[in-house]
Every structure is written in C-alpha cells, then in structure tokens.
Amino acid sequence: MSREAAEFALGARAVERDRISGDLLDLESHTTYRLLKDARLRGRTRQRWEQAQAALATMWSLNDAYREVLRQAERIRAERARLGGDQLAALTELLAGPSVVVKAPPRPVEQRSLLPQPDERLTLDETVMRMDTAFQAATDALTEIDSTWTALLPRLDAADSALREVDALLTRLGETADLARTRSDLARLRAAVLEDPLDAGSAKQELDPIARFLADTQAELEQALAVRDEYGRRREDLGAALDRVRAAESEARLAHGAVVAKIALPPQAQPRSRVAELAAELDALDAAADSWSARAKRLAALEQRAEEAAQRARTTAKALFGLVGRRDELRGLLIASQAKAARTGMAEDPEAVRLYAQARALLWTAPCDLTKAASTVDLYKRAINGGGR
Known part of the structure; x- marks a missing residue:
C-alpha cells in the first residue's frame, strides 16, 4: 500500500x-x-x-x-x-x-x-x-x-382484556358465567406463543373463535346492563308499542269490514290479532326470574315482534283497500275498452257483447269476484282486438 x-x-x-x-x-x-x-x-x-x-x-x-x-x-x-x-x-x-x-x-x-x-x-x-x-x-x-409475536401477542392481550371486561360486567350485573374453559385456553395459547412461536401456527385458528365468543358475550352483557338500567322506560315504550299494534289491527278490521261487503274475500283474509299474545309475553317478562342477559334478549325480541305486528296490520289494511282500488281500475278499463270497441266497429260483435255483459255484472255486483272479473275483462279486451292483445 x-x-x-x-x-x-x-x-x-x-x-x-x-x-x-x-x-x-x-x-x-x-x-x-x-x-x-x-x-x-x-x-x-x-x-x-x-x-x-x-x-x-x-x-x-x-x-x-x-x-x-x-x-x-x-x-x-x-x-x-x-x-x-x-x-x-x-x-x-x-x-x-x-x-x-x-x-x-x-x-x-x-x-x-x-x-x-x-x-x-x-x-x-x-x-x-x-x-x-x-x-x-x-x-x-x-x-x-x-413476526409471530407481533401478530399474536396483541390479539392475546386484547382477548385477556375482553375477558376482564366480561368479568367486570358480570360483577355489575350480579351474575355468573362459566368462563373457566376460556381462561384455560387463553393461558395455554399464550404459553404456546411465548415458548414456541415458530410452532404456534394453530394458535391463530384457536384464538379466532375465542375472540368472537368474548366479543359476543361482552356485547350481550353490555346490552343486558343497558336493559337493566333502562328497563322501566323500555317497558313503557313497549306498552305504547302494543297500543300502536291495537290501533293498526283495529284499522285492519275496519278495512276488512268495509272491503268484504264489496269484494269477495277468502276466510284467511280475516285479520288476526296479535295483541293478546304480545301482552301475555310482556306480563311474563315482568314476572320472569331470568338473568338480565336472558331478559335483554327476550325484551329485544318482543320489541321487534310488536313492531312487526303493527307493520303487518298496516300492510293488511292497505292491501284490503287496494282491492277496492283494483276493482275501480277494472271498471275504468272496461269502460275504456267499450269505447274502443265502438270506434272500431266491434261493439255489436256477439262474443264481445256477451263478455262485456259478464264483466259488467261481475264488477258491479257486491261482493265482487275480483279474480274472475279481471279474467273476463282481459277476455273482452282480446275479443275487441280480434283475438290479440
């Protein structure tokens, strides 16, 4: 150098x-x-x-x-x-x-x-x-x-934290749950990840359902705690919801009474009340000795069924009144088709005359067979159009 x-x-x-x-x-x-x-x-x-x-x-x-x-x-x-x-x-x-x-x-x-x-x-x-x-x-x-520790240890920490939160929620509710298996599994998985991370590939698959279980349990307990704290208010709201069901079912019965005189209805079209059944469930809920977790689920389900019952009754009333509208629509269609027949020279056709009379009789007769009337109006339209649509 x-x-x-x-x-x-x-x-x-x-x-x-x-x-x-x-x-x-x-x-x-x-x-x-x-x-x-x-x-x-x-x-x-x-x-x-x-x-x-x-x-x-x-x-x-x-x-x-x-x-x-x-x-x-x-x-x-x-x-x-x-x-x-x-x-x-x-x-x-x-x-x-x-x-x-x-x-x-x-x-x-x-x-x-x-x-x-x-x-x-x-x-x-x-x-x-x-x-x-x-x-x-x-x-x-x-x-x-x-890389294994970075991927799994935070998730194990989160699962342990969720388990502690579940314990705290159970204490606040004054309830117990068997979580021994979950504790044991988490301790075993943590030991496996810490002591042999290179062979801890199955830990992720085992940890996923545990994390979901803890998340679901925590959500249920939080809902139960909310139900306990808000039960009085939600009980009153549910009573008001049953009043809405009564009103909607009353409207459906009135609709049925008004429509059945005009339109032919099958027996199953008669509205069925759910109020008595729902009120009985509410009384049973008040008297239940269930845990707040179980009561929370029953209360939420009852609230949903009450809303569905009210909506079903309103839909029924609307559908019944719609049948009258459909009859009126067919009447207008028949009158319009007759006018067209007069313009095209088919008003005097024997088959057309027969079908028109049959359709008119069906539509202006009470109670009206709506299905048959609709089919006859359709046949009349075909006849005045030369057999086509």
Whole structure:
C-alpha cells in the first residue's frame, strides 16, 4: 500500500467499525432480542434460537478479533506523524493481509488429534463478510419469531382484556358465567406463543373463535346492563308499542269490514290479532326470574315482534283497500275498452257483447269476484282486438 492508501484504508475501517458497533447495539436493544435472552423456549423455536445464539457467539468473537487488529493498526499509525517504511509494511499487512486470527474451535474428544489444531487467518474483508453471515442468521431467526409475536401477542392481550371486561360486567350485573374453559385456553395459547412461536401456527385458528365468543358475550352483557338500567322506560315504550299494534289491527278490521261487503274475500283474509299474545309475553317478562342477559334478549325480541305486528296490520289494511282500488281500475278499463270497441266497429260483435255483459255484472255486483272479473275483462279486451292483445 502507498502511504495515502494506508491512511484512507485505516479511516474507512474506523468508519466501518463504528457502523458495525451501531448495528450490534441496535440488535442488543431490540425488544424481541431482550425477551428471547431470558425466555423459556421449547420446540422448534428453542432449536432455532440456539442456532442463532451460536451464530451470535461466532459474530462477537470475530468482532473482538477484528477490533483488536484495528487497534494495533491505530497504535502503529500513532507512533509517528509520517509513516516510515516499516510502519507502512506493518499497516499493509494488518489492513490488507490475513491479519485476523480465528482460534480453532474445541472439538469432541473423539474428533481430536494430539497435533495442534491450526488457527484460521482471515483478512478484514473476509472477517466482515463472515460476521455479516452470522448477523443475518441471527436476525433472520429474530425476524421470524418477532413476526409471530407481533401478530399474536396483541390479539392475546386484547382477548385477556375482553375477558376482564366480561368479568367486570358480570360483577355489575350480579351474575355468573362459566368462563373457566376460556381462561384455560387463553393461558395455554399464550404459553404456546411465548415458548414456541415458530410452532404456534394453530394458535391463530384457536384464538379466532375465542375472540368472537368474548366479543359476543361482552356485547350481550353490555346490552343486558343497558336493559337493566333502562328497563322501566323500555317497558313503557313497549306498552305504547302494543297500543300502536291495537290501533293498526283495529284499522285492519275496519278495512276488512268495509272491503268484504264489496269484494269477495277468502276466510284467511280475516285479520288476526296479535295483541293478546304480545301482552301475555310482556306480563311474563315482568314476572320472569331470568338473568338480565336472558331478559335483554327476550325484551329485544318482543320489541321487534310488536313492531312487526303493527307493520303487518298496516300492510293488511292497505292491501284490503287496494282491492277496492283494483276493482275501480277494472271498471275504468272496461269502460275504456267499450269505447274502443265502438270506434272500431266491434261493439255489436256477439262474443264481445256477451263478455262485456259478464264483466259488467261481475264488477258491479257486491261482493265482487275480483279474480274472475279481471279474467273476463282481459277476455273482452282480446275479443275487441280480434283475438290479440
């Protein structure tokens, strides 16, 4: 090396040493690395981490040897302001030659020889490459383990938090629930994820239904608590809802009475009242000794049935009055068709005359057979159109 090249190489190696030191400090401060150092691992994770630790031990040993060579080079450079020939040669050997000594690793006795084991000598570049290989082996294991912990531990924490919330809600309601299996499963899954994350693939599938169960249970208990706190008001609202059902059913009965005199209706068209049934359910709910969770479900179902009953009665009334409208629509269609028949010269056609008389008799007779009347009007329209539509 020239003096300039030696100076440049020594400065570059100093920068490299600082960068490597920074990377190693970052590794040691990594949260997952610190957790793994004290973790009680098992299974595939333990095996993988032991391999990573072996790689790290190799890396630290290489790093110590690497730094020692650089310290020797810096001491030589500090001896004189201007490098002499001997100094330059020594620096060249340290910075460019195989100056890093790697001690031969101890071997099992069955693999030993009485002859001394030769040490390995590496250049600084070779040492850095070997350190990087060991570093990558360690960080690959760290990344794989960390990805599992990052994916599952927050979800386990959330499930534990949901379980605590469920316990708190049960206490507020003064109720109990058998959650022993859920606690046991969560503890087992947490241990599996912490001790052997690389073999914890099934934990996600097991955790999903537990999380859904806790979420559903929490929602039910929150609803039960709301029902307990609002029961008086919702009880009054439900009474008012039954009054609306009564009014809607009364309207449906009036509609049926008015329409049945005009339109022929089948027996099943008679509106059926649900008020007595719903009122009985409400009385039973008041007297029930159910838990607030069960009462919340019954109350919500009863509120929904009351709303549906009122809507069904209103729909029935509207449909019944619609039948009268349909009759009037057919009357208008018959009159319009007769006018068309007169314009086209079909008014005196015997078949048309017969169908017109039949349709008129049906539409102006009470109660009207609406289905038969509609069919006859359609036949009349065909007749005056020459058999087509």
